[in-house]
Amino acid sequence: MNTKYINLIDQTYYFPQEEFTLDGDNLKFHDIPLMELVEKYGSPLKFTYLPKISDNITRAKEWFKISMEKHNYKGKYHYCYCTKSSHFKPVLNEALKNDIHIETSSAFDINIVEKLKETGRIKDNTYVICNGFKRDQYISNIARLINNGHQNCIPIIDNYEEIDLLSEAINDTFKVGIRIASEEEPKFEFYTSRLGIGYKNIVPFYENQIKDNDKLELKMLHFFINTGIRDNAYYWNELVKCLKVYIRLKKICPSLDSLNIGGGFPIKNSLAFDYDYQYMIDEIINQINISCAEADVAVPNIFTEFGSFTVGESGGAIYEILYQKQQNDREKWNMIDSSFITTLPDTWAINKRFIMLAVNRWQDEYERVLLGGLTCDSDDYYNSEQNMNAIYLPKYKKDKPLYIGFFNTGAYQESIGGYGGLQHCLIPHPKHILIDKDAEGNITTKLFSEQQKADDLLRILGYDMGQKEEGVAKSEVIDKIGTDQ
Known part of the structure; x- marks a missing residue:
């Protein structure tokens, strides 16, 4: 029987595709070995593949040139x-x-x-x-x-x-x-x-x-x-x-x-x-x-x-499946190491769907699951792909870490999610990686921002431990409302 994850993807779609290929058991995105990103930077992480921005601009200009000449x-x-x-x-x-x-x-x-x-x-x-x-x-x-x-x-x-x-x-x-x-x-x-x-x-x-x-x-x-x-x-x-x-x-x-x-x-x-x-x-x-x-x-x-056409297909996010919860006889919840509400807010706000694929373990058997985020909010979940009312991933195994990727997420998600600011339930915003190519066409990576730390959030909330009491401006009484003069 064709029960492996690779069999499912191959039977459901034309695969491989221009930007998605396999290297043995692991997924590559525009020839970027995603597991190497995970091994180098950890999870969760977001990335921006900068050359895709120029690629889409060039394509659109060429399309208009062809039509105008025609x-x-x-x-x-x-x-x-x-x-x-x-x-x-x-x-x-x-x-x-x-x-x-x-x-x-x-x-x-x-x-x-x-x-x-x-x-x-x-x-x-x-x-x-x-x-x-x-x-x-x-x-x-x-x-x-x-x-x-x-x-x-x-x-x-x-x-x-x-x-x-x-x-x-x-x-x-x-x-x-x-x-x-x-x-x-x-x-x-x-x-x-x-x-x-x-x-x-x-x-x-x-x-x-x-x-x-x-x-x-x-x-x-x-x-x-x-x-x-x-x-x-x-x-x-x-x-x-x-x-x-x-x-x-x-x-x-x-x-x-x-x-x-x-x-x-x-x-x-x-x-x-x-x-x-x-x-x-x-x-x-x-x-x-x-x-x-x-x-x-x-x-x-x-x-x-x-806007989205320019930058959307340059972005991606990678999460690790931390744990699986069997809540009833049919529903298995794979818990990710971040939050959909804060890192992919359009999935929560407007029910938007992105391309979602396993990053590793493509030769393993698959199962139907739901994906849950770390916040204590019932809406922090992801439950279907764009063209099917379900999610299938390699079977959860505690001793074999599973990573998943969401792709073409480069438009709006950071600004709507409040990049660098407060996150729902104080779940930290993940680290962000810039991916580029050098003059010889070699892939290069650079850390754009670290994952948020507790101090970053405490500072925004007014709990800055380095702030001296005498340095805080005293409140001024503007008016005495509801009191006898």
Whole structure:
């Protein structure tokens, strides 16, 4: 009988795959021997494989180049990285090797942009697309960046007040974009995105607040839907509505020359993943080309803001199975040496599934299990793969340690999980490893951060043992509420 773990994977998926191969009994990821990582750094650990970031950027640029040449598209293509997916310096440094641009979401993003300009990673001609709802600090930081000479900073107008706020803070003329408040999928709990300005209101908004303002130049229309770029009626319907707005606006606003189609390229979340990126890009470019030709307007330059697609497939996490608990006659719980809630929060918050595979013992027999985290929270578990309602792993054996890996976890998990801060039940955040290749193509590893220690958490909680009592500021009585004067 084919009862080994390798037999299960081989029968269920096409295996090996481009990034997943076997070395005897052990799994390799992009030729990285994962058990060697475990032996060197221990478990739990997280890692970022930096070359995958450049690889995905290069692939996307090539797909757009092929489609634009095929359809004789006259506009240019600009790849932007959505920084909120991962703000880490090594990630930004790797992405910016590839002549890309940046999309920001909040005030502190601009401070990162300024740091990257100081080191030459971001140039004066790099586009900085500023999305998000903008209040005082964000407005101030955007204005500082533009006032210091970064003319390719384009704030995307999200609400009606932002024009006046930006005009007051920015000294000279500046470029802006407008974000479309797209309609959400029918299954959503609301009809229209809270972000941006409604389809019907964009042209009146331009005529009333931008057209006669000598400080402003409208350059971009921004289109994004929450479900991402998918081949379904909903996406194509929203894209058509967006193009109608672009055409109407272009006819009365000659300076408008760019269409930002946002992000939302899916990443591989299963060994059975199948998505035709080239086909989708081909159809998008074709739709824009046809619509603009029929309306006799120039096609726009295309901007994309890929976040998860840029960094998601570069990340991974490795855990050890510490113990197995048989809670009833059917359910076996394999307990990991960390927490899903804190290290892979999307598995808990939005029921997201990542690729999960055993790291070692592929020649052993398998069993069906549930995975549990270390916190005392009932929701700290993982119970199914993307394409099957179950988890199968090599059988637990106390004398044969079992390690498991979660892959393509490089987007959002650190920021949502509160990297470096408090963790649920004070479970420490694991160590983080950077993996790269040297000039000869050899794999190199570097410890980016140690696993959190008790002192790190005590300091955040105010229990810093090194803090002297006299060094603590005394509380000041502001008011005596509810007492007789």
